[in-house]
Amino acid sequence: MELTAEERSMAAGDAGEGVRRAIAYQMQVGRFFGAQRMVPITNAHMMGDIEVLGDAGLAFLEEMRLLGARARVPITTNARCIDFDWAERLGQDPGECAKERKVIATLQAMDIMTTDTCINYQTLYQPHLGERVAWGDTGTCIYANSVFGARTNFESGPAALAAAVTGRVPEYGFQLDRHRxxxxxxxxxxxxxxxxxxxxxxxxxxxxxxxxxxxxxxxxxxxxxxxxxxxxxxxxxxxxxxxxxxxxxxxxxxxxxxxxxxxxxxxxxxxxxxxxxxxxxxxxASYRTAGPEARLVVFSGPQLSLFEIKRLSELFAGRRVAAGSSVFVTSSNGVISAARRLGYLAPLEEAGVAVLEGVCFYILQNLSQMREANGWSTLVSNSAKIVNIIGAHRFRTVLRRTEICVEVACTGRLPDSSM
Amino acid sequence: MGQTAQPGGDACYVTCRSGAESGVTGSTPILTIALQRGFGPVVEGEALVSEEGFSPRYDLDRWSGLITKPGHKLEGASIKDRVCFFPTAKGGIAAGWAFNDIRAKGIAPKAFIFGVTNPVMVQGAILAEIPITEGWDQDPREVIRTGDWVRVDPERGVIELLRRA
Structure with missing residues (x-):
């Protein structure tokens, strides 16, 4: 790979050990994909929460902080696994909650903006045509490449962090015209x-x-x-x-x-x-469930925009979530603050819908245990992504249109031939 | 063959782990598959051959190492210490951290062998220093069965079948 003088200096450790490790890692990834050079980026977006980091990931972040790693381009964070206001009610583990607070503090100490949203492209930053960024999760990447014409590969947590620390990415995949x-x-x-x-x-x-x-x-x-x-x-x-x-x-x-x-x-x-x-x-018609009973309805994965929350608010107005059912909505701090101010949250909360902030349902800490404790079996959602991604937690999932999801929420049953 | 990235002593993103534990033998291969590109040291292990793609988020219980997604073609199988063959990658940004996490928990596979992968799998495997390869000249599903003993050499770009199950 051809490196600029500045990149060679980073690789030599002149900018500190944190930067040296980050660029060395990027060079290994770049070599795998045959990248010829590094290219500068303007923005990064990373996933980093205790559910996916594990203790090893937290230790890694703490080490990078101690080695002096700091973001040199703006970097925001994806949805996390705990909304601290809900952790106790959801039966999430206090030890993991404490670790999540450590994760947040460690990221902030590296000048990472803990925005906790997977819809940064709707709420935080809209790169322009040809602008190079380093984003993950995958929903943020495909929106950036397709709708904005910006350029990013799927950048996982360690890769997006490295990109923010060095201000660049190896040029491969969707950074190149030929793959677009x-x-x-x-x-x-x-x-x-x-x-x-x-x-x-x-x-x-x-x-x-x-x-x-x-x-x-x-x-x-x-x-x-x-x-x-x-x-x-x-x-x-x-x-x-x-x-x-x-x-x-x-x-x-x-x-x-x-x-x-x-x-x-x-x-x-x-x-x-x-x-x-x-x-x-x-x-x-492709979803198979044990019966018509459906006690969990989720509007999440990706987090909802203000427009989605407004529509749900209208659909739930004057109705109630069925006794014995649970309904979740998740979004970002910004969207939820606006929704509250505009009066969209009250009808949801009065109906018994749980509105969680800064999280996404499928990454919630302790989700498998939560499923067992609540006896949830079938999960119904209007998000095709979440009905796919949540499988490892052993849910039976069903995709339905938004209005049907609201019906299921208020009755506890999947209507016959509902589509 | 192909581009190869080696984990070097001073290149580790994570503080370097102690040396390889591959237990490589000198047997003569029964057959060889050529790979497009790879990362990591030579390893040997029991093959786990999947008809279906893989994501650590969608399919794997990251506390036990078992594939738990209902209906996955390998549901119930463990990836621990296996050389895992997957035709494709699914999703998913989680692998970047998840491979490092499962390695620390002692439930990592010996290697990931993908037909087509995505950058997240590669970024995650390099962070965790788990060998990973992409592309093959012969579909392993046609010639290697779960339980067979194989050797992976990412630098030479080959998989060698050493013993039948």
Whole structure:
């Protein structure tokens, strides 16, 4: 790899041991992918919470802090695993809560902004066309690459931290033009895509069709201008089911003025995949549960925007969560503060919905134990991502449209043939 | 063959762990698979061959090392000390920390062998100093079975089948 004088100096340890370790690690990752050089970034976003760090990860962060590692570009944090106001009620482990506080303090000591949100692209920072960033989780990456035309690979916690500490990333993958070209065309003209869950279902169909980080679908036939929340649910599902980091939508996304342009100038053949209403219905029909009872409904993964919270607030107004059921909404501090001020939270709280701040449901500390203690078996959500990602905790999951999710929340049952 | 990144003595991101514990033998391979690229030292171990992709977040109980996602084709299997073959990576940003965590808990695999991986798996494996490779000239699912004994040489870019189960 060709290094600049400054990078050679970092690698020699002139900027301290924390920087030296960070750039050495980045060079190893870059070498794996055949990167030729490092490129500067303007912004980083990292995952770092005790549920995924474990004791080893916390020790690593403390060591990096002691070695003088500090962010040299702004870096924000993803959703975490504990909302301290809810920890006791949710039966989360006090020892792990104490460690989570240590994680937060350690990150802050390295000048990391602990924003605790997985929708930074909606609430905190919107990079422009061609801007290089180092983001994770995957939902943030695919939104940055696709909707903003910014450039990032999936940067896991240690990689995003290293990027912030050195101010650069190795140039491979989606930092390079050649990986950003569309690789297959999907025609969705026959799908109405009315609800956020429909967009997630579309993401599942495309993601499962071609499960590869380097597959870039070009989605054509969109009937109307999609909203940011719709593209969010689509992107999160593509990243979750397909491990995909980018999509094009001609006329909508900035690197796709046309299908041909999205494909790098070559005229595409016939669509590789056609998705219509029947295919979307097929997704809803694919879930198997033990019976109609459904005692857990989750609106999370990704955190909700203010617009999503407003809609839920309207749907829950004057209703009550069924006795014996649990319903969760998660979002960021910023969104929840605004929702409270605007009066959107009161109807949710009066209905018995738990509104958690700064967390995402699937990463909650002690989730498996929580599931057992509450006797939760079936989880219903309008997020295609969360019904996929939560599997290791042994939930039976069901994707349903938003209005159906609210019905399930207030009745404790999945309606027959609900789609 | 391919690009190789070696964990070097002074390159460790985590404070360096004590030397490799691979227990490499000198047997002659029954067959060899060529790899596209890899990281890490030579290791040997029992193969765990998956028909399905993998994510430590989606599929793995990160306290026991068991694959627990209902319906995963390897549900109930342990990845501990295995050479794990997965056609694809799923998701997921968690691997970056999770591989280091499972290594510290003593439930890490010997190596990850992917058909197509994503950067998170690579970033996580390098942090944890677990060998990882990507790409193969022959699908392992056709020639290697769970329980077979294999050697992984990321630098030479080869998997060698040493013993049948």
């Amino acid at each position: 070209r569309g690789s297959f065309v999907v025609d969705v003209a026959g799908a109405r895509l009315d609800d956020l869950a429909d967009w997630g279902a579309l993401g599942r169909i495309i993601g499962e069709y071609r499960q590869s980080y380097y597959a870039v679908p070009v989605i054509t036939g969109i009937a109307r201008v999609p909203t940011a929340d719709e593209l969010k649910h689509l992107g999160c599902a593509l990243a979750s089911y397909g491990s995909m980091a980018m999509f094009h939508m001609p006329g909508v996304t900035p690197e796709a003025p046309s299908v041909e342009a999205a494909c790098g100038g070559t005229a595409p053949g016939t669509p590789a995949l056609v998705v219509d209403d029947a295919a979307i219905r097929g997704v809803y």
